[in-house]
Amino acid sequence: MASIGSLIFCTDCGNLLRESTGDEAAILICELCGTKNRDTASKTITSESKPDAFPSSLRTKRSAVQTLTAADKRGDAIAQESCPECDRPEMRYYTLQLRSADEGSTVFYSCEGCGHKYVLPKLSKIIQWAHNDSLI
Known part of the structure; x- marks a missing residue:
């Protein structure tokens, strides 16, 4: 019983x-x-159980999220464009609309191999992005 x-x-x-x-x-x-x-x-x-005794779907999801890189969390796309510094064939990129709506978006590129970053079109105000990656 x-x-x-x-x-x-x-x-x-x-x-x-x-x-x-x-x-x-x-x-x-x-x-x-x-x-x-x-x-x-x-x-x-x-009875007593250790916290990890029972698998939890929430814990599994949380640990999966913790293993993602910052670029993955942002949802950066991968471009088939070689890095100008290390010639790696792929670079991550994302776009932001920083200028008026009738102009194109600004594209931020970053290389996962060497960490090199650059912006198209080149804007002098965007240079700080290479040092402060908070413009996400």
């Missing part, structure tokens, strides 16, 4: 038995199979 909280289940068929009387000497009869079961609701069972 197993009990969870004040619920008592039949030892033979697993059916939920009637309410507990709170008396350990009481006998509860299963309405489904007729088995006589002792009332164990007054027993206290204490």
